[in-house]
Amino acid sequence: MTGLDYAIVGVFLGGMALAGLTISKLIKQSDDFFVAGRNLTPFVLGATITATNLSMFHFIGMGGIGYQKGISIIWQNWTGCMALVLSGIFVIPVLRRLRVRSVPEFLEMRYSRSLRVMIGAFWGLRLCIFLGIFLYIAATAGVVITGWDNYFAWLMIFSLIAIMYSAIGGAWAVAIMDSVQFAFILAGALITFPIAIHLAGGLRSLSQWFTAHGDSVHLQLVPSGAGEFNWLFILAILLISTKWATVDQVILQRAFGAKNPRMGAQGMVLSGLITTPLAFLWILPGVALARIHPGISNPDHAIPWLLSHQLPMFGKGILGFVLCGLVAAQVSTITADINSVATLFTSDVYRVVRRKEPSQRQLLRVVRFSSLLCGALMILVAYGLKFTDSGAVRANLAVVGIVDLPLFVITIVFGLFWKRTTWQGAMAGFFGGGALGIMSYFVIVPKYFDGSLYPFLHAISPWVAAHAAAWHENIKGYEKSMLSIAPFVSSGAAVVITTVVSLVTRQKNYQCEKVWECF
């Protein structure tokens, strides 16, 4: 990296900090901080949702998986786009009409106050972990690209400006800066993409090279056989994406900032439509790199290598400009997430637990403090991740798939479509589904494949153990892809538990007619 590159990134970071401070003047009451005063229009929403969605996880993490496994990881993006469009048409208008600020607030309307507080606190913590993963990717990329091996310093560089301007400027800062950052993200991707394809000799030549080297799976959208990202993965990720677009606080909160339900829906649909073709811009450079420079063992290091070793050859300052796009992607995601955690903590935990209604000034003080607290937790998680060896994409999928799906089940499936569901059923389904999902991912599936589960199964019934062993023989080679069943286990368990508990319990005198009126 040259001095010019550092100067470009420095000016960009300074500009963002300054803009955050200026925008803070727009914050007069808590709704301005949480949902930008509900003033946002479709194209602004399209930009802010897309910029929130895109982060270094896409450019570095998914590009890296494209490098290692091939183009099929694009389904993670595409299923998300489909889900955004569906959610914009069917779910967002209902939630927006209810004028809620968060999913837990909807859960209070639908089920009970205690469920709101519990899920608000839980979801806030889960978002901090998620943010830690994003920060880890950014800091790793910083180390690889610049060669300055100070992981902690990179954590600070990426997080401090984001924490500062989201704590001061709230949802207004997020919306305005996201629109600017979206342009930078796209510009960066539009520079990197043709350079990578050019270095690989063009798309046709790349395809011929993979075929000649017996690695045509790299360019198969749906790989056949036992690949990690086969049809089972696509189905699992479709389920997770549906959850993400319908209950993810970070995405929904942007849509809740819409001027009216119709504009919220339009913003979501626009975001889904534009991200679909753009996904090629961050997956294909990774795929091309498999030809340019094979042999990188950690997939998270592949795209940083491309940026640091190839981009400077095409002109001075190009790397600096592309890095601005990457920093923009990262900061837009971090700020939106911090804003959401602050909303959850203030609106769903502090405001509900406190018996007396706080003043607007007190609320703003608490929301800013919780933004800072979230930032500190995020740095802590990212620091801890340095000592793990799993790729960031897999860590992300494990957390999202297992913990989040039961929330989708109780909020959308039961919350909107089955009036008989009780708060006891919803709570049992959420925690029971999550617990079983975690067990299947970390205990049941691995222990089944290494054989250590058989004595336990034999103790239950020799017949069950014999059949389990026979099935193991049939699916040998599919060990890794079987981990994709964890999201189905957690959501399936949530469905069964919620149904059973709701049928044996009764919700007394709870008024949720308001919810049905909004259909």
Place this chain on the structure above:
Amino acid sequence: MLDWGTYAIEAVGLVIMCVWIVVPAREFKRIFKSLKEKDEGSSFSVQRSSSSGDAEPRTRNEERLK
């Protein structure tokens, strides 16, 4: 060496980038103008209540009627 596939992806990306620079800039301009007018208006008159007819529709039927 670039081929038509690369050019097509690049062109779609460029169009989206241009549209998303121009349109949000106009929309923000409009939002800030209306916020400014609202601020000036509120210093002269009592804040409007939700029954003034400007309130947001709460149900699908209200939305249709509006």
